[in-house]
Amino acid sequence: MISFEQEYSDRSNNAVAGTGRCIIRNVRNAGKGLLVLIEAAMWLVHVFKRRQEVGRQMLIVGIKSLGVTSTVALFTGMILSLQAGLILKDYGQEVNVGILVSQTMCREMGPFMTALILAASVGSAMAAELGTMTVSEEIDALQVMSINPVRFLVMPRLFAMMIMCPALTVYTNCIGVVGGGMVAGTQLDVTWSAYYQNAISYLELKEIYVGLLKAFVFGIVVSTVSCYQGLATTNGAIGVGHATRRSVVISFLMILIIGYFMTRIFY
Amino acid sequence: MVTLENVSKSFAGQPVLRNVTLHIERGETMVIVGSSGTGKSVTLKHMVGLLRPDSGQVLIDGDEISSARGRRLERIREKFGVLFQSGALINWMTVAQNVALPLYEKTRLGDAEIAAKVKEKLALVNLNDCEDKRPAEISGGMKKRVALARAIIREPEILLYDEPTSGLDPVMSRHVEEQIISMQQSLGVTSIVVTHDLHSAFSIGDRIAMLHEGRVAEIGPPEAFAKSSESCVQEFIRAQFESGRAKLNPAKGEIIWQQSDTSASASV
Numbered sequence: 001m002i003s004f005e006q007e008y009s010d011r012s013n014n015a016v017a018g019t020g021r022c023i024i025r026n027v028r029n030a031g032k033g034l035l036v037l038i039e040a041a042m043w044l045v046h047v048f049k050r051r052q053e054v055g056r057q058m059l060i061v062g063i064k065s066l067g068v069t070s071t072v073a074l075f076t077g078m079i080l081s082l083q084a085g086l087i088l089k090d091y092g093q094e095v096n097v098g099i100l101v102s103q104t105m106c107r108e109m110g111p112f113m114t115a116l117i118l119a120a121s122v123g124s125a126m127a128a129e130l131g132t133m134t135v136s137e138e139i140d141a142l143q144v145m146s147i148n149p150v151r152f153l154v155m156p157r158l159f160a161m162m163i164m165c166p167a168l169t170v171y172t173n174c175i176g177v178v179g180g181g182m183v184a185g186t187q188l189d190v191t192w193s194a195y196y197q198n199a200i201s202y203l204e205l206k207e208i209y210v211g212l213l214k215a216f217v218f219g220i221v222v223s224t225v226s227c228y229q230g231l232a233t234t235n236g237a238i239g240v241g242h243a244t245r246r247s248v249v250i251s252f253l254m255i256l257i258i259g260y261f262m263t264r265i266f267y
Numbered sequence: 268m269v270t271l272e273n274v275s276k277s278f279a280g281q282p283v284l285r286n287v288t289l290h291i292e293r294g295e296t297m298v299i300v301g302s303s304g305t306g307k308s309v310t311l312k313h314m315v316g317l318l319r320p321d322s323g324q325v326l327i328d329g330d331e332i333s334s335a336r337g338r339r340l341e342r343i344r345e346k347f348g349v350l351f352q353s354g355a356l357i358n359w360m361t362v363a364q365n366v367a368l369p370l371y372e373k374t375r376l377g378d379a380e381i382a383a384k385v386k387e388k389l390a391l392v393n394l395n396d397c398e399d400k401r402p403a404e405i406s407g408g409m410k411k412r413v414a415l416a417r418a419i420i421r422e423p424e425i426l427l428y429d430e431p432t433s434g435l436d437p438v439m440s441r442h443v444e445e446q447i448i449s450m451q452q453s454l455g456v457t458s459i460v461v462t463h464d465l466h467s468a469f470s471i472g473d474r475i476a477m478l479h480e481g482r483v484a485e486i487g488p489p490e491a492f493a494k495s496s497e498s499c500v501q502e503f504i505r506a507q508f509e510s511g512r513a514k515l516n517p518a519k520g521e522i523i524w525q526q527s528d529t530s531a532s533a534s535v
Contacts, residue, residue, distance in 0.1 A: 056359075133357075133358075136353050136355060137351045137352065137353055137355040138355045138356070138357055138358075140312070140317050140351065140355065141349065141351055141355035143317060143344075144315050144317070144344055144347060144349045145344075145368065145369045145372070145373070146340075146341040146344050146345060146372075146373060147368070147369070147372045147373070152372070
């Protein structure tokens with residue numbers, strides 16, 4: 001079990017020493033976060049035994065995020081279609097707007113938007129929930145009962161995110177393409193059949209599986225960052241607020257950075 | 268049973284415990300008192316291995332918990348039941364699920380057996396008909412009693428109480444004190460109680476230890492503790508019993524309640 005005991009370091013007015021300590025602290029936190037992920041992954045064999053909690057988390061991650069995901073996906077597809085369509089119209093190529101929308105949604109925007117929504121809504125809630133449990137001694141109580149908090153709390157959240165983030169991405173892609181089609185039909189005078197034909201026929205399997213792989217990785221990142229920030233919370237209610245903010249900021253940054261490198265690797 | 272040997276602990280360079288040495292015998296009730304910030308809860312957390320000392324060691328039945336990890340740490344912790352200050356109940360679970368949690372997670376008992384044990388322990392802390400309620404739906408005193416039922420569900424050898432009466436009204440506080448005494452008598456457990464409530468300490472303690480500035484300033488039975496020559500002990504007693512109209516008579520072990528025209532006394 002990883003120790004979440006707060007670490008203290010001497011405060012110094014020396015800027016160089018302060019910067020050094022800040023780097024060491026962040027590297028150490030990244031290492032601890034990675035250890036939480038490894039430990040939670042090792043406990044995934046117990047997923048059936050914790051099926052009730054896993055189900056509860058999947059409901060929170062998947063079903064309860066459907067409203068906001070649908071709205072964001074629909075308008076993302078509509079904006080993409082409108083922007084691309086207006087440019088393509090200048091060249092008389094607006095019929096090809098379906099290709100652009102489906103490619104962009106499946107390659108990048110689907111997993112990216114889904115992960116951002118989950119980081120902001122579900123990830124922040126995870127950090128706040130686990131942070132509150134930490135400051136109200138519930139995590140201590142679990143440890144004293146010899147119940148591993150990573151197995152009890154992190155593993156079900158990790159599993160739920162690993163499954164539901166790609167599942168929601170498929171849904172986001174579909175809604176985005178439908179939203180693009182609505183704009184294509186009403187604003188760009190492209191028929192639905194032409195739009196749909198272009199959107200599907202140019203879509204290759206690689207676009208879909210790379211997008212889903214991205215979503216899978218983003219799900220792992222968001223759940224690990226959020227759970228670690230929650231478990232490492234100190235300083236009461238203020239600490240819970242800081243942990244929640246940090247979980248969202250770090251998740252956003254990691255989604256962007258990892259997203260770029262995954263695109264670079266696969267394309 | 269529980270031994271702290273020269274335990275020191277600092278946070279951010281600020282010493283909280285300085286060479287604390289404490290030995291708690293099997294079956295006794297030890298009360299650790301002291302002002303806020305003197306390291307009472309930190310001492311308790313060292314006993315269950317939630318904190319590790321900077322120096323010194325913590326022994327449970329001769330096993331060093333301060334260096335234990337993995338299965339060995341789990342085996343030592345199985346001897347403990349802990350009542351946390353806030354109760355530390357899992358909020359999304361019902362009362363019955365909270366009490367049953369250690370059995371579900373750490374034993375192979377069947378559902379019916381677990382349900383029977385939960386009922387029995389809830390009855391022991393005088394809680395009936397609240398099994399399906401969630402922690403947010405019950406009062407502070409009930410939360411503490413549910414947490415106590417959870418702490419004793421696996422019949423531990425050592426019970427730790429962190430501020431068991433804090434935040435409770437006097438009637439509920441006395442009720443919790445009675446529960447602690449009854450646990451000690453019916454289960455024969457070793458009890459370690461951390462509190463700053465001297466009334467509780469005198470009521471339930473076989474011995475009282477006072478922590479002051481990270482050190483054990485005084486330790487002994489309640490009568491001897493009340494007569495301690497340590498100035499910090501006397502100041503602590505005065506602060507609790509001599510405010511307003513209540514005064515302590517350490518020689519007789521009594522609190523004298525001074526009223527406007529009459530006076531009454533109550534045994535401590």
